[in-house]
Amino acid sequence: MSKHNPKGRDINGVLLLDKASGHSSNSALQDVKRLFDANKAGHTGSLDPLASGLLPICLGQATKVAQFLLNGDKRYFVRGKLGQISDTGDSDGQIVDFGSTKEVNQQAIKNVLLDFAGIINQVPPMYSALKRNGTPLYKLARKGIEVEREARPVTIHEIKFKDLEEDILSLEVSCSKGTYIRTLMEDIGQSLGCGGHVIELRRIGFTHFNISQAITFEDLIELKNKSLYSLDSLLLGADEMLPNLKGLDLNAEQTLDIKHGRKVLFSGLDVGQKIKLYDEKKQFIGIGENNVLSEVWPKRVFV
Structure with missing residues (x-):
């Protein structure tokens, strides 16, 4: 669904991009x-x-749901080089030899991985977008400035050993938001006594x-060369990004109220519960939240 506009098309939806390595999320x-x-x-994280x-x-109105996705769990495939450390935690940094990998084998790794399952404390890396007094840490790190960072809890839902070949350790990690995989690989390397950094x-x-x-x-480029429709057909509805939220169908009067920022009465919902709102034509129009008076108020609405 799109309308023409000199500043670009009013197109709404979510694209699942497979970002290439070497590009920033913003350039993608x-x-x-x-x-x-x-x-x-x-983008969402x-x-x-x-x-x-x-x-x-997220394109168009779908950008309004981006903030509700930031808390989502993530899964990663990671390869780390053992025996060497890097000042950035990955292969983009200055790499130095650290410790011997002679004693490191599959069993030793599996034993160490047990310590990294569940809730763990992580110190965020200096090379991260976290801000200190408004300045991203990576900008300070590039100037050689290191500041104290507090450890914070993250959850590793699952950490699977995949392979060990020529000091290259492959893992699959399922984790909560805010988990730094570079830090995880560094900490695993530290526990093994040999050091480690991410290479993929x-x-x-x-x-x-x-x-x-x-x-x-x-x-995407190939599809656009065929037709714009081929491209647009890839977009998911914004509501498909929120499978855990209950949906609520509104009638015409309630739809009007919500669109004008007014609350609507709805019983049977938990206080503080976020709800996907659908208009009388079953179109997704945004996200509401229930209050203590059993009123649903518009939190993020598409207009």
Whole structure:
């Protein structure tokens, strides 16, 4: 569904992009926005330039749901080089030899991985987008400035050993938001006594989506050459990004109230519960929240 606009098309939906390694999430976002000629776009949680994989990109009104996706769990495939450490935690940094890997074998790794399952504390890396007094840490790190970072809890739902070949350790990790896989690989290397850093990182899952559903930028270009419709047909509805939220069908009067920022009475919902709202034509129009008076108020509404 799109309308023409001199600033780009009013097109709404979510694209599951398979971002290539070597591109920042923002440059990938701008490329997709240009390709779709969309007037508005946003992504949901960036990937390091080194990392490839699943990056949901929201176009138009769908950008309003992006904030509700940031808390979603992620899945990664990661390869780490043992015996060496890097100042950035990955192969983009200065790499130095650290410790011997002679004693490191599959069993030793599996024993160590047990310590990294469940809730763990992580110190965020200096090379991260976290801000200190408004300045991203990576900007300070580039100037050689290191600041104290507090450890914070993250959840590793599952960590699977995949392979060990010539000091290259492959793992699959399912984790909560805010988990730094570079830090995880460094900490595993530290526990093994040999050090380690990430050489390949791929996001293979985001909430309920899988990398198999994503499309590369090269394939997008090929589709656009066929027709704009082929491209638009790839877009998911914004509500498909929120499978865990209950849906609520409104009548015409309630739809009007919600669109004008007014609350509507609805019983049988939990206080503080977020709800997907559908108008009388069963079109998704946004997200509401229930209050203590059994009123649903509009939190994010498409207009």
